[in-house]
Amino acid sequence: MGDFFRSVIEIISIVAIPLILILFLGWGAVRKVKVYEIFVEGAKDGFHVAVRIIPYLVAMLMAIGVFRASGAMDVLSSLVSPLTNLIGMPAEALPMAFMRPLSGSGSLGIMTELMKVHGPDSFIGVLASTMYGSTETTFYVLAVYFGAVNIKNTRHALPAGLIADVVGLLAAVVITRVLFGI
């Protein structure tokens, strides 16, 4: 079963990009688009967009870095753990919940660590990996996407994103409890 999934994923990740390239560019050629010229014209934007997001990304990552390095995550976890215990979420998974919206590499590290300590097929192992797959790094995405179009007033994007994160993480706890819990 595990091997089957692994090979499916491997095939998808190998085939997807060449397939998209040939599909879109080939279609363009069939429709008599000047593929090379048009490609270059589109690609020109790449540099400007990348440079434009720098200040937004610096602001966001700096704040996240300070928060992570200070040990504030542990303080928050210990404050919230009585609440999350009520819904059957183990305290070990809390740093994962806090880290997930903040940092992709950070939550990847926590997930790997939890699996090393508790085993990948333990309740906590399954929960951590489900949490990892249940939402995205909201703060990073907001900084990059709004940065690309110079938007400073993000209105309700952050609360909406955080609500989605909380619901996703809670749903991960519920489904893991139902399917793999004791």
Added chain:
Amino acid sequence: MLNHVWIALIALGILVAVGNDVRDEITNPYANGVLIQGLLEGLEEGALEMKSWEGTLVIPAAVFNKVYGAGAERDVRARVKVAGGQGGTIFVPVTVEMPEIWKTRAARGQNADRLSGTVATLNAKNGTITFVLEPVRFVKLRAVTKAALDYAATAVTIALGLIGIMALWLGVMKVAEEAGAVRLLTKLLEPLTRRLFPEVPPDHPAVGAMIMNISANMLGLSNAATPFGLKAMEELNKLNPKAGTATNAMCTFLAINTSGLVLIPATAIAVRAAAGSVNPGVIIGTSIFGAGCATVAGILAAKVLQRIPRFRKVDPDVAGKEQSHG
């Protein structure tokens, strides 16, 4: 909102760092300023008159544990360098066998490869030495400083790393647009996109880019998804009457995007497989459920929040309409 969360992250981080460091000052876990007594082995008469002397330092486990509470099972032995005799300096290079407390001490001190201290007394006859290690202070504040600087540099690395991949996918996207492939996709999904983004004309290029972004995300092609997503934001911004403020469509799009619905969560599966799971793919279903709930919640939240006065007041589309009426 983002302003508040941003300053909260920084302020909370610095406050907790100060708190941790003050606690360390009071409890002194690194035994700053405590005199440590040891024995220099193989010390010859007159050796210490030399500029520096290298040899073995032995600290009995009992003495070590008395200083640090615990940490040593056996006597601590280390090759050390003593320079300048009494009142001089002792250098203890970090080794694998060293007790953990010394390793962390070095890692959090000025120099990660060695501990250094001041020699208080030195008896050349029987080889006894007492010394005080350099104090370890403000560990968390130092970490915070380092993180702030490092992450600022990381941000630039990430952004510059995007240039190539952005150029590639924006080029492909442009060709697909010219060929009409994107328009076909948009037509297919029109019933859905019209409801999600009522402010965006259904045949606008923004819709195509958003669809490409969400599909790339679902397939787990995250480095193709970002360029499509940024293209979508640019197109959405062309419809934005007020530069610098997010529109409803942008917020809804990002709510979907940050929910991260992926058909096959490849990273998590790879980590599970590497950790020796018997069934790494078991989380596919649970992740789709979790991210599905997140997506629905995100869309609903965006749709509800855009109506509350605080966010409606600054809605670029609303403000634009009111201006043109009056």
